[in-house]
Amino acid sequence: xxxxxxxxxxxxxxxxxxxxxxxxxxxxxxxxxxxxxxxxxxxxxxxxxxxxxxxxxxxxxxxxxxxxxxxxxxxxxxxxxxxxxxxxxxxxxxxxxxxxxxxxxxxxxxxxxxxxxxxxxxxxxxxxxxxxxxxxxxxxxxxxxxxxxxxxxxxxxxxxxxxxxxxxxxxxxxxxxxxxxxxxxxxxxxxxxxxxxxxxxxxxxxxxxxxxxxxxxxxxxxxxxxxxxxxxxxxxxxxxxxxxxxxxxxxxxxxxxxxxxxxxxxxxxxxxxxxxxxxxxxxxxxxxxxxxxxxxxxxxxxxxxxxxxxxxxxxxxxxxxxxxxxxxxxxxxxxxxxxxxxxxxxxxxxxxxxxxxxxxxxxxxxxxxxxxxxxxxxxxxxxxxxxxxxxxxxxxxxxxxxxxxxxxxxxxxxxxxxxxxxxxxxxxxxxxxxxxxxxxxxxxxxxxxxxxxxx
Numbered sequence: 001x002x003x004x005x006x007x008x009x010x011x012x013x014x015x016x017x018x019x020x021x022x023x024x025x026x027x028x029x030x031x032x033x034x035x036x037x038x039x040x041x042x043x044x045x046x047x048x049x050x051x052x053x054x055x056x057x058x059x060x061x062x063x064x065x066x067x068x069x070x071x072x073x074x075x076x077x078x079x080x081x082x083x084x085x086x087x088x089x090x091x092x093x094x095x096x097x098x099x100x101x102x103x104x105x106x107x108x109x110x111x112x113x114x115x116x117x118x119x120x121x122x123x124x125x126x127x128x129x130x131x132x133x134x135x136x137x138x139x140x141x142x143x144x145x146x147x148x149x150x151x152x153x154x155x156x157x158x159x160x161x162x163x164x165x166x167x168x169x170x171x172x173x174x175x176x177x178x179x180x181x182x183x184x185x186x187x188x189x190x191x192x193x194x195x196x197x198x199x200x201x202x203x204x205x206x207x208x209x210x211x212x213x214x215x216x217x218x219x220x221x222x223x224x225x226x227x228x229x230x231x232x233x234x235x236x237x238x239x240x241x242x243x244x245x246x247x248x249x250x251x252x253x254x255x256x257x258x259x260x261x262x263x264x265x266x267x268x269x270x271x272x273x274x275x276x277x278x279x280x281x282x283x284x285x286x287x288x289x290x291x292x293x294x295x296x297x298x299x300x301x302x303x304x305x306x307x308x309x310x311x312x313x314x315x316x317x318x319x320x321x322x323x324x325x326x327x328x329x330x331x332x333x334x335x336x337x338x339x340x341x342x343x344x345x346x347x348x349x350x351x352x353x354x355x356x357x358x359x360x361x362x363x364x365x366x367x368x369x370x371x372x373x374x375x376x377x378x379x380x381x382x383x384x385x386x387x388x389x390x391x392x393x394x395x396x397x398x399x400x401x402x403x404x405x406x407x408x409x410x411x412x413x414x415x416x417x418x419x420x421x422x423x424x425x426x427x428x429x430x431x432x433x434x435x436x437x438x439x440x441x442x443x444x445x446x447x448x449x450x451x452x453x454x455x
Contacts, residue, residue: 004158008125011236015134019098026097029071030132036063037107038127041114053115060111068104071096076303099138101300103131109271110145122149135232139225141243141263148238157237168234170433171418175227177436180443181384182408183221188381189213194352199361203371206378207362209405214352215345216408219248222261227418242419248344248412251336252328253317256344264300268293287322291315301351306359310350317343374398386439 020027040060044053069077075091082089110127113119122130126149136143151157192198193210202210226243233240247260257265273293279286291312298311321328328336346363353359364370382404383396421429 005125007158008129008152012125012128012132015129015132015137018134019132019137022098023095029067029097029100030103033064033067033104033107034128034131037111037131038124041111041119041127044111044114045117045120057111057115061108064104064108064111068100070094071100073299073303102140102142103137105267105271105300106142107131109142109267112271113145119145126152133233133238135229135236135238136240139222139229140261141226141229141241142267143241143263147241151238159237161237164234164237168231169437170421170429171227171231171234173231173433173436173440174418175224175229175231176440178220178224178227180440182411183217183219183224184443185382185384185404186213186217186220186408189378190217190352192378192381194354194358194362199358202362202365203373204366204369205372205374207365209374209378209401211345211349211362211366212405215248215348216405216412218348218351219244219412220408223417230418242417244417245419246412246417248341249337250340251333252321252340253314253343254321256340257314257318264297268297272296287319290318290322294318304354305356306350306353309356309359310347313347313350317347386442 016027016031019030037060040056040063043056044060047053047056071094074094078089078091081087110119110130122145127145129152130143130145130148133143133148189210190213193202193206193213223244226240230240241263243261243263245259245262247256250256250259273289276289276292277285278289294311294315295308296311297314298307298309301307301310331339349362350356350359353362379398379401380396382401384404387400388396
């Protein structure tokens, strides 16, 4: 037991070092958040008077939401106040602490579960380890105490497991490849297309390529981070929950949200949708609750009206899907998939654009069919030095761009997720792990974009 406590403390310190490496001031915020939230949770577990417990729960929610509001939304709020009232309040240009949205809502779920008396028997070290566990700290998945702390405490997980390490290396390599090779390549095309000088002059073909590129970028980026988190956690014999389940195979927007960012969808359902009443109080209130959840999901992703619009259109689509489900079910399955995939693509434009105006400008370039030329700069953004080294001029240019997009599309629709692959060491998996890891490491010389600095 003493050795376990030592190991636990070492892992917490390592996790906090990982978190504070980029900016040491972040450590004050996350450490203070952990300590105060544990105090709130302990208070809720040790007091039985209903009114006092409700005050304590409310105070914890105010603290967590207030912390998030200050760091994430203060400048957004002041900017809009200045715009509406023509005032000149000074912006604070606050640097958003890394991953604050993830660990804040993770702690909100723990506090609510403490209010329900579901967190008994956990020490402060258990709680600190649960919140700070570095594989999923800054990009998810968003985990619950009941699926993590028992694993930390399980005696079987305290021994070195060669099979878990091998599987972890495989998932880490696949995730790294998704992020560094695929997502970052699409990211170059996206950055080009959404730049201020290019946006107003995009042709319809360029706009479609850039739109699809962002759809693929965010998928390979986020799913890649989740694979890396799963792989690193496996080194510690910890199994993280599945966060992606081939969401672009979905044939309705309702199914899409059961497959995309599963841990966030679960939090929104269990800690917001159900407490609001869920679907128990008639269709009108059900639709209201759905819209509330998706608007919250939108603003959670970032402090911009574009995220609210993105959440709103997804919420509206889910409501429409429920209203017209009989008609929808009569559609051909291929038509269902095409409509769903097209909708997701268009909605991502609002998610990526710097403003609603930019998003509308982008979509107008597609709707009005303004030209079909494809700029050489866009084509060259898909070039990979390693492929050019092996294939010469075939590794760049027009044909390579379409081949790269086609391969990515095939991977999204035809490949299994890491969680679906049989947990068995084979020669093929070993070779794939080495190739993906080496190729990704070679590509580290380039600039890699972290999409979630606003989360």
